[in-house]
Amino acid sequence: MTPVSITCTDLTLRFPVYGVDAKSLKKALARVTVGGVLGRHAGVTDVTALQGVNLSLKAGDRLGLIGHNGSGKTTLLRALSGAYEPDEGTIEVYGRIAALLDLGLGIDASATGYENIRLRGRIAGLSSREIEEKMDEIAAFTGLGPFLAMPVKTYSAGMQARLAFAAATAVEADVLLMDEWIAVGDAEFQKLAHKRLLKLVERAGILVLASHEAPLLRLYCNKVMRLDGGVASEVVDIRRLDELLDV
């Protein structure tokens, strides 16, 4: 088995932004009728989200991503999760990937807690049997007890967050991608959640965490990289975080 690793080489990602108008067929038809030359790209603007990013991570690396809003942190995480494919360059990821980017992924408010755990597990790649094996542990962790048999729409926001968190973190992964450290629920649950995340991070070979909070990054990461308008800095040791923040 190939050891867990992430390698990006000259990764460039452009977003075609289809304006509201461009989504309408009328505009597209009009373009064809005027000869297709005039403003062939009218309505479609390319935004370069990542440009020439080089990155190489191996087991044991805990990378913190910093950068202003819109600097490309989330885009990079999504690209690593396999959702976005590069326009230039390559991404190679070896290992089971778990992306905790949006806790609400696959949560269906009209389904019960149990059904949502199953659905989330299936999306994450677990078999039905594996889910049933983990069900007790997940159910216990949510602390929702009999409410798990009720539709999620009857839950309070905090309860929903508990469910989503428990289901999303039940996976075993080699590569963990996180957009902000997830802090959910009341103080008591936050402590539990914190422990669970730490365990997940310890088991995972690689963590990539995008965050604005320096103390958090110092706590969990051993490396850090800064993104500015889609251009990445070098990957440096976490002890040099202040230098990167000052740039």
Added chain:
Amino acid sequence: METATHLLRTGQRGALFQLQMALRDLSNSVQRIGLSWSLAWHDVGARYRGSILGPFWITLSMGLMVLGIGFLYANLFHIAIDVFLPYVALGIVFFGVMTGTINDGCETFVQAAGMLSQTSLPLFTFVWRTVFRNLINLAHHLLIVVVVLAVFGYWRHIHPLLALVGIVLMLLNASWLSMLAGIVSARFRDIPQIVMSIMQFAMFMTPVFWLPDRFGSHSAVLNFNPFYHLLQAVRAPLLGQAVDLHSYVVLVAMAGLGWLGTFALFARTRRRIVHYL
């Protein structure tokens, strides 16, 4: 769970590479076909949660339509009820499945936007989800078919093998139409309305509620209507009638060319679909 996911991705390596990636998407979705089933079952469960009859509500309303139209038109056109009612019943059920698969297809990728933007799930997984959801609905509606065929005694004359061939051909064609609708609808938001109008128009132009013999079986209204052949391939064997050979030729050609074209479009747009959403 896979022990190791290996991803290797680049954007601009030419058409052949895109084709290869599209094929990989397809094969990944087949390997995880259970996920499509789970999602489809979840959809059906979600839509009818809290209702007593569940998907049978649609079966019930279809059954009422079959009875209503069956008796009314049989009288209006002076056709024997034991000929006309089974004919209409099969028409409504199977045309309904085609319409459902194609109309739902428009939502395939739009609905999956959340999942597509943060996982590497194959896009085909969601195409199968739509197809399977409609298959599950069909399984419920088969109740009408069974009852009608039993009551009017057609079950003795069924050509089961041909009926199966017909269903497979229908699914093969409905699924590429569904996927095509999905891709185009993701890019252009006007498409679902257009698709719906076309399907409604097709329902009236296709002999679902009327017998084709008024035209003579080789009329252009019938022969240039793909839905006529699709419906005929399933309905005729179940009623113990023969299917014209040229219907099969049309259907096989349509499935082949349709999938080829749709797959080529998919290979071209695959990595862009997530950005459309």
